[in-house]
Each structure stands twice: as structure tokens, then as C-alpha cells.
Amino acid sequence: MLCLVMRIKITCEACVVLWLAGIFLPDMANRTSDLVGRVDPAQSFDTEALLHYASVYVDGFPQNISNYTLSQFGHGQSNPTFLIEVRSGTFAKRYVLRKKPPGKLLASAHAVEREYEVLHALGTHTWVPVPKVFCLCTDSSVIGTPFYIMEYLEGRIFIDPKLPGVAPKRRRDICRAVSQALASLHSAKADAVGLGNYGKRKDYCKRQVERWAKQYLLSTGEGKSRRNPKMLELVDWLRQHIPLEDSLGETTGLVHGDFRIDNVVFHPTEDRVIGILDWELSTLGNQMSDVAYSCLHYYENIPLEDVEENNGFERSSFPEGIPSLPEYLADYCSAAGRPWPVDQWKFYVAFSLFRGASIYAGVHSRWIMGNASGGERARFAGEKADSSSKLHETTKEDHIRLFGSESQNQVTPTSGKFVPSEKVQDLRDKLIKFMEDHIYPRESDFYILAQSAMRWTIHPDEEKLKELAKREGLWNLFIPFDSAARARELIFVSRHDALVENKFDRLLGAGLSNLEYGYLCEIMGRSVCAPQIFNCGAPDTGNMEVLLRYGNEEQMKEWLVPLLEGNIRSGFAMTEPQVASSDATNIECSIKRHGDSYIINGKKWWTSGAMDPRCRLLIVMGKTDLTAPKHKQQSMILVDINTAGITIKRPLTVFGFDDAPHGHAEIFFENVHVPANNILLGEGRGFEIAQGRLGPGRLHHCMRLIGAAERGMQMMVQRALERRVFGKLIAEQVSNRTRENQITVLEAADQLDRLGNKKARATIAMAKVAAPNMALMVLDTAMQVHGAAGLSGDTVLAHLWATARTLRIADGPDEVHLGTIAKTELRRAGL
Numbered sequence: 123m124l125c126l127v128m129r130i131k132i133t134c135e136a137c138v139v140l141w142l143a144g145i146f147l148p149d150m151a152n153r154t155s156d157l158v159g160r161v162d163p164a165q166s167f168d169t170e171a172l173l174h175y176a177s178v179y180v181d182g183f184p185q186n187i188s189n190y191t192l193s194q195f196g197h198g199q200s201n202p203t204f205l206i207e208v209r210s211g212t213f214a215k216r217y218v219l220r221k222k223p224p225g226k227l228l229a230s231a232h233a234v235e236r237e238y239e240v241l242h243a244l245g246t247h248t249w250v251p252v253p254k255v256f257c258l259c260t261d262s263s264v265i266g267t268p269f270y271i272m273e274y275l276e277g278r279i280f281i282d283p284k285l286p287g288v289a290p291k292r293r294r295d296i297c298r299a300v301s302q303a304l305a306s307l308h309s310a311k312a313d314a315v316g317l318g319n320y321g322k323r324k325d326y327c328k329r330q331v332e333r334w335a336k337q338y339l340l341s342t343g344e345g346k347s348r349r350n351p352k353m354l355e356l357v358d359w360l361r362q363h364i365p366l367e368d369s370l371g372e373t374t375g376l377v378h379g380d381f382r383i384d385n386v387v388f389h390p391t392e393d394r395v396i397g398i399l400d401w402e403l404s405t406l407g408n409q410m411s412d413v414a415y416s417c418l419h420y421y422e423n424i425p426l427e428d429v430e431e432n433n434g435f436e437r438s439s440f441p442e443g444i445p446s447l448p449e450y451l452a453d454y455c456s457a458a459g460r461p462w463p464v465d466q467w468k469f470y471v472a473f474s475l476f477r478g479a480s481i482y483a484g485v486h487s488r489w490i491m492g493n494a495s496g497g498e499r500a501r502f503a504g505e506k507a508d509s510s511s512k513l514h515e516t517t518k519e520d521h522i523r524l525f526g527s528e529s530q531n532q533v534t535p536t537s538g539k540f541v542p543s544e545k546v547q548d549l550r551d552k553l554i555k556f557m558e559d560h561i562y563p564r565e566s567d568f569y570i571l572a573q574s575a576m577r578w579t580i581h582p583d584e585e586k587l588k589e590l591a592k593r594e595g596l597w598n599l600f601i602p603f604d605s606a607a608r609a610r611e612l613i614f615v616s617r618h619d620a621l622v623e624n625k626f627d628r629l630l631g632a633g634l635s636n637l638e639y640g641y642l643c644e645i646m647g648r649s650v651c652a653p654q655i656f657n658c659g660a661p662d663t664g665n666m667e668v669l670l671r672y673g674n675e676e677q678m679k680e681w682l683v684p685l686l687e688g689n690i691r692s693g694f695a696m697t698e699p700q701v702a703s704s705d706a707t708n709i710e711c712s713i714k715r716h717g718d719s720y721i722i723n724g725k726k727w728w729t730s731g732a733m734d735p736r737c738r739l740l741i742v743m744g745k746t747d748l749t750a751p752k753h754k755q756q757s758m759i760l761v762d763i764n765t766a767g768i769t770i771k772r773p774l775t776v777f778g779f780d781d782a783p784h785g786h787a788e789i790f791f792e793n794v795h796v797p798a799n800n801i802l803l804g805e806g807r808g809f810e811i812a813q814g815r816l817g818p819g820r821l822h823h824c825m826r827l828i829g830a831a832e833r834g835m836q837m838m839v840q841r842a843l844e845r846r847v848f849g850k851l852i853a854e855q856v857s858n859r860t861r862e863n864q865i866t867v868l869e870a871a872d873q874l875d876r877l878g879n880k881k882a883r884a885t886i887a888m889a890k891v892a893a894p895n896m897a898l899m900v901l902d903t904a905m906q907v908h909g910a911a912g913l914s915g916d917t918v919l920a921h922l923w924a925t926a927r928t929l930r931i932a933d934g935p936d937e938v939h940l941g942t943i944a945k946t947e948l949r950r951a952g953l
């Protein structure tokens with residue numbers, strides 16, 4: 123089972139023991155051609171029948187064979203593997219045959235059919251490096267068992283992960299190639315390559331823990347290997363700590379099951395992987411188990427005294443050039459496009475060690491009973507099993523040393539109250555992929571245009587991406603289901619036209635709650651360019667929300683529909699230069715009724731989005747009745763930006779960023795005539811509307827800030843693991859505060875859904891104060907870690923920081939929100 127190249131191995135268990143016990147000490151790499159020997163007579167089969175079969179079913183197989191040789195890779199592997207060399211005149215070809223062992227087998231074991239299936243799928247549909255497969259024969263009458271024939275890969279195999287005899291620079295390259303090979307196989311989309319039914323997607327670790335726990339109990343006890351109570355404790359610990367992502371299938375994908383350096387073939391001279399071997403344990407399942415398993419050599423051979431002293435146990439004795447564990451993981455994460463795997467790392471390592479320990483126990487038992495295939499050496503397996511059982515106790519220290527404390531490091535909620543539903547999870551995955559495929563790669567192009575003389579024009583790709591996002595169902599996701607229902611009833615259903623209904627239904631989002639949208643908004647916040655691509659950018663979202671909630675049928679048709687379609691953009695004009703606008707009662711802009719019109723006079727600034735060439739609509743807040751009670755003087759009115767009397771005075775900048783092409787405008791209104799039925803909800807209802815608008819909008823800002831901080835964090839970690847200062851990596855000074863703030867924001871979104879805007883006000887205020895401050899701190903640290911580059915336009919950090927900083931003021935300064943929190947608390951205390 124284990125690797126194609128080990129000569130001495132008799133069973134898979136023995137291989138694990140021999141490898142982990144350090145018995146194989148080959149120097150440098152082995153050539154694949156050096157790893158074959160005589161065919162074990164017990165494994166021989168009818169070669170003539172094989173050649174005949176191959177000549178019929180293998181494309182290009184030599185027809186007039188003058189000579190052939192058959193040799194075997196290792197001896198007695200789980201699935202015996204043979205090298206066939208056929209000659210036809212001067213022409214020679216080599217193939218590899220892999221078959222089930224002879225004799226009676228468990229139904230599910232030695233499934234060469236599955237190996238063929240996965241190799242065929244990957245070889246046909248992906249760039250994952252695998253040997254090409256030529257044919258599968260399930261007819262046991264041909265050579266006694268099912269088999270398949272595949273390409274022979276001439277190359278190198280490194281058996282010792284310490285890479286003895288290899289130059290330090292090449293060690294780094296080889297390890298990076300291994301992590302990239304794992305990332306490439308993890309990136310294969312099972313459904314897309316026809317492996318959708320290759321295994322169960324959920325509860326992989328849960329099933330594996332039970333399987334190996336059962337195995338351990340069978341292998342230990344009276345007359346067998348000693349049963350170690352610590353192992354049983356470990357089983358309990360694992361059962362209690364199975365990550366939620368395992369049952370949700372969040373980290374599900376194609377799993378190799380036995381991924382390690384000695385199961386990959388390198389190019390004969392270049393340090394790149396040309397084939398991943400031994401797919402017998404492959405299935406669909408939790409890919410993090412593969413990642414941890416591939417790292418086990420970082421944890422192997424830990425002296426027991428170290429375990430007892432609770433020392434951290436990242437191996438420091440690796441030869442120069444071998445990356446540290448964080449470096450290896452960073453390579454994997456950046457190649458797989460995955461977040462840093464901190465959340466449940468301890469579990470996955472403990473689980474991998476436990477699996478190994480159960481295997482050792484089985485081998486040790488068989489040694490006691492006198493039939494161990496590893497001979498005398500299998501005796502050490504018992505010690506191995508015992509020491510592994512203690513490892514989960516110390517992985518915590520190691521975990522903290524490497525990544526910070528557990529509570530600090532959970533980035534995406536995987537447990538507790540806030541767990542995204544499957545529907546949200548699917549949307550989240552799609553969004554992440556969209557961001558990776560289409561948005562991050564274009565960020566610098568958008569940035570270059572926004573710095574050029576053409577800064578106030580739209581990059582042509584933006585509109586194309588909007589269409590793509592629409593097609594993929596990633597459009598208007600911010601619309602809460604209750605607002606969608608109102609619009610559907612008012613403007614779409616009345617048309618009685620199925621086509622029209624369908625069209626507009628797609629425009630009304632995905633029927634999400636504010637809480638559900640929160641998980642998605644966070645992803646969009648990772649790039650300043652992203653929200654508008656999904657028609658989820660401020661201030662359009664807030665303005666659409668106003669129209670959805672308070673617009674009448676005509677207003678919706680005229681303004682909401684083009685906004686929903688993404689054909690126009692909009693601005694919200696409340697703040698005024700001459701008054702302290704955080705107190706909206708100060709606002710002076712006048713909106714006066716005159717016959718069938720209102721006449722607007724006033725000055726506004728910081729109207730975001732008004733510079734955008736697609737901006738058509740302004741929602742203007744002003745006073746209609748100076749004699750009314752303080753909170754009834756305000757009204758909101760819909761204004762076409764092209765109306766006579768409107769002058770865009772200038773774009774404002776935030777720390778030098780003008781946020782072109784959307785911009786923040788200073789606007790003068792001089793005798794602007796607007797139709798009277800453009801008033802929203804009625805005169806004096808401005809405050810009411812502002813409350814409805816600002817609740818969800820504030821949370822969207824907060825969620826985007828979590829995403830921005832998340833991005834900053836990832837960039838910081840990557841950078842800190844790449845760059846050295848004074849001989850050391852800039853790593854390990856990193857703490858992560860995003861999780862605490864994310865919970866606050868989710869809590870606020872949940873309250874908004876359940877209790878409504880008014881009752882959720884204090885929690886929304888808390889989120890609005892906490893999120894920008896957290897994001898600023900994280901982004902500031904990320905800029906610091908990047909050095910001068912962090913302050914430049916070469917990374918997104920400075921722009922993200924500037925945006926986060928504005929949100930300590932925009933949508934209400936911190937102090938105003940702190941006041942709201944204080945008032946609520948005092949009221950609650952009866953004061």
C-alpha cells in the first residue's frame with residue numbers, strides 16, 4: 123500500500139513502522155528504475171495472458187513482441203506492482219501493472235478499480251501530476267485478479283524527508299514542490315472531474331476515528347500488545363474535538379489518504395513532481411487530514427522526555443534548507459489558495475498521530491503473536507504507539523507557539539451559535555472562487571486606471587465581471603428576504619408574466635437574512651474593488667434598501683429596477699460642510715414644496731458614489747418643515763443627478779485616495795426642481811428612513827472590515843514567513859483579533875433579523891465601534907510587517923487601512939455609537 127518503491131516492505135503496516143522508526147536510511151533519491159527486483163514467486167501470474175490482453179486494450183502497445191521482462195517493485199506490497207518491459211525489434215516500452223494480491227480478500231480492500239478511477243479522472247481532466255492509466259481489467263480470469271496498466275514514470279523518489287545528501291537550496295525547492303503537488307490534488311473539483319460519488323463528503327474524520335479506535339481495541343489486550351489507557355483517552359479527546367468543518371464538509375474534497383514525500387515521483391533532473399502514487403486510500407473526505415499527515419515527519423521521533431516536559435516539538439534538527447513547519451504550511455496554503463490552517467490544526471495532527479499509533483499497535487501485536495511482517499523491528503512499534511498517544515497533550519503548546527492562542531486564531535466560525543448553513547456555505551465557496559479567479563488578479567489593473575488621467579471612467583472588465591457575477595447567482599445577495607418579498611409583491615408579481623417574474627426574481631438576491639449575508643459580505647470586503655462587482659457596494663445597497671422598504675411602486679420602477687440590474691449607481695447626500703452632521707438634526711438643506719415640485723437648496727459633501735459616471739440617483743436629506751418637532755423636520759427625496767441646479771464641485775480625498783471612479787463629492791444644490799412624488803414615504807419621515815437604512819448598512823461595513831482585516835492578516839502571515847530579518851523570519855509575532863469582532867458583528871446581524879432595527883441598535887453600535895478599530899490594528903500591523911511596501915500602492919494594505927479609518931467617522935463617529943451603547947446600558951440598569 124504505502125509506496126511503490128520500498129523493497130523491504132511486506133505489508134502496509136510494516137512500511138509505516140519501518141519508515142517512522144527510521145530504518146530506511148537511503149542516501150539522496152532512488153531512481154524508480156533501481157527499485158525493482160525479481161518477481162516474488164507467490165505473486166506470479168500468467169504473463170502471456172497479460173501481454174495478449176495489453177496488446178488488445180492498451181493503445182500503442184507493441185504488437186510483435188520480440189522479448190519482454192517482468193520485475194516487481196518491492197515485495198508483497200498491499201497491491202503488488204510490476205514493471206513490464208516489452209521489446210519489438212529495437213523498440214522498447216515500459217509499463218507498470220498494479221493488481222490485487224492473490225487469495226481471499228475483504229470486499230473493500232485493495233480496490234485497484236478505485237485507484238484506476240481516480241487516476242483516470244485526474245489524468246483526463248486536471249493538471250494534477252499522475253501517471254497516465256491505459257486500461258482496467260476487472261475480469262479475474264485473465265491473470266487471476268483485477269488489475270490496471272499505467273504509464274511508467276522514470277524519475278526520482280526521496281524516501282527520507284530530511285533529504286540527506288541534497289544541497290540546501292534544492293531541499294527547499296523539493297519540499298515546496300511536494301506542498302504544491304498536494305495543493306494541486308486538493309484543488310481538483312470532484313464533481314467536475316467525475317468523482318462526485320467517489321466517497322462520502324461529510325464526517326470523514328469521525329468515521330476514521332471510529333475505524334481506527336476499533337482497530338486499536340482489536341489489536342490490544344490480553345496476549346496482544348499492551349492496551350494503553352492514554353490511547354483510549356486520546357480516542358475520547360478526538361471524538362470530542364472533531365471539527366465542525368468535518369461534519370459540514372467545509373474542507374471536503376479529494377483526499378489522497380497516504381500523501382508523503384516518498385509517494386511522489388520527481389523529474390529525473392528537475393526538482394518538480396511528475397507523479398503522485400499510491401492512491402489506494404484515496405476518497406472524498408476532509409483534506410486537512412492529508413495536510414497534517416504530510417507534516418508528520420515534523421512531529422516524529424520525539425523523545426518521550428520532551429513530551430513529558432511539555433516542550434514544543436517542532437523539529438529543529440532538520441538539515442539546512444528543509445522548510446520549517448510554518449513555511450511548509452504557508453507554501454501549501456498559498457498554492458491551494460486556502461487560509462492558514464490554524465483553527466483545528468491540533469486536532470488534525472493528533473488524529474494523524476493516532477492513526478499511526480493504531481497501526482503500530484497492530485504491528486506490535488502481530489510481533490507478539492509471532493507473525494509480524496516487520497520481524498524483530500516491529501517490537502518498537504509498541505513504544506511508538508505509546509508515545510503517540512501522549513502527543514495531543516503537547517500539540518497545544520506547539521500550536522500556541524506557532525500560531526498564537528486558540529481563541530485568537532479562529533477566523534471562520536466552525537462551532538457554536540454562528541455556523542453558516544449549507545446554502546450560505548455554498549455561496550461562500552463560490553464567492554471565494556470568484557474572488558480568486560476574477561477579482562484579485564485584476565486589482566492592480568483597476569488600481570492603475572484609478573491613478574491615471576482616465577481615473578473617472580469605468581474599467582471595461584468591471585461591467586463584464588458584473589455580468590458574470592449575475593450569471594453565477596452572486597448578485598444582490600445583500601437583499602434581505604423580507605425586503606425582497608415587498609418588492610416582488612409591489613412591482614413584479616403584478617405583471618403576470620412568467621418571464622418578467624423570473625428575470626426580476628433573480629434580481630432580488632438569494633433570500634438571505636442579514637446574518638446569512640454577513641458571511642458573504644466579509645468575503646467581498648477582502649478587496650476594495652469587489653463589492654460593486656456583486657452589486658453589493660455602498661452606498662447603492664443602502665439606497666436600494668431604502669427603495670425596497672419605503673419606495674412606492676412608481677419609485678421602485680423608475681429607480682430601484684435599474685439599480686437592481688446594476689445599470690445605474692447612486693449617492694446618499696446627507697452630510698453638510700457647514701454643520702456637525704453626526705447630529706442629523708443640524709442639517710440645513712431646504713426642501714420646499716412648490717406646486718407639483720419640491721425645490722432644493724443646500725450644500726452637501728462626502729456624497730459617496732456621486733462622481734461615478736453611472737451615478738443617476740441621489741437620495742437627498744433635508745428639511746421640509748422648520749416648525750415641526752425636531753425629529754419630524756427631515757425628509758428624503760429622490761433626485762436625478764442631472765437635474766438643473768446641481769453642481770458637482772469637487773471630489774474629496776481620504777488620505778490622498780479619491781476612490782476613483784466612484785469618489786466622494788461635494789455638491790451644491792441651487793433651486794433644484796424635483797417632482798413632488800419623488801418624496802420618500804412623505805414629509806417629515808426622514809429620520810425614520812435613516813434608521814432603517816443605517817442598521818443593515820452599518821453591519822455591511824463591519825463585515826467588510828472583518829474581510830479586510832482577514833486579508834491583511836493573511837498577507838502579513840505570508841510575508842512574515844517569507845522574509846528574513848537578521849537571520850530570522852519575521853514570523854510568530856502575529857496575533858489575530860478578527861474572530862472576537864466577527865462574533866460581535868454576527869450577533870448584531872442576528873439581532874437585527876430577530877428583533878428589528880430598534881432593539882438591535884446597541885449591538886449594532888458595538889459592532890460599528892469594534893470592527894473598524896480591530897481592522898485598523900490588524901492592517902496597521904500588516905503594513906508594519908511589510909515595511910515600506912505596506913505603505914505604498916504596491917499592496918492593497920494602505921487603501922484598506924484608509925477605508926477602515928474612514929469608518930470610525932463615516933456612518934456615525936465612534937463617539938455617537940458609544941453614546942448609544944451607554945444610553946442602552948443605563949436604561950437597562952434602570953438609571
Ligand SMILES: Cc1cc2nc3c(=O)[nH]c(=O)nc-3n(C[C@H](O)[C@H](O)[C@H](O)COP(=O)(O)OP(=O)(O)OC[C@H]3O[C@@H](n4cnc5c(N)ncnc54)[C@H](O)[C@@H]3O)c2cc1C
Pocket residue numbers: 661693694695696697698701702703704705727728729730731776786928931932933934935937938941
Ligand atoms: C469616506 C467617507 C464617506 C462618506 N460617505 C458619506 C455619504 O455617502 N453620505 C453622507 O451623507 N455622508 C458621508 N460621509 C460623512 C460622514 O457620515 C460624516 O463625516 C459623519 O457622519 C460625521 O459628521 P461630520 O463629519 O460632520 O463630523 P461632526 O459631526 O462635525 O463630528 C466631528 C467629531 O465630533 C465628535 N463627536 C460627534 N458627536 C459626538 C458625541 N455625541 N459625543 C462625543 N463626541 C462627538 C467626534 O469625534 C466626531 O468625529 C462620509 C465620510 C467619509 C469620511
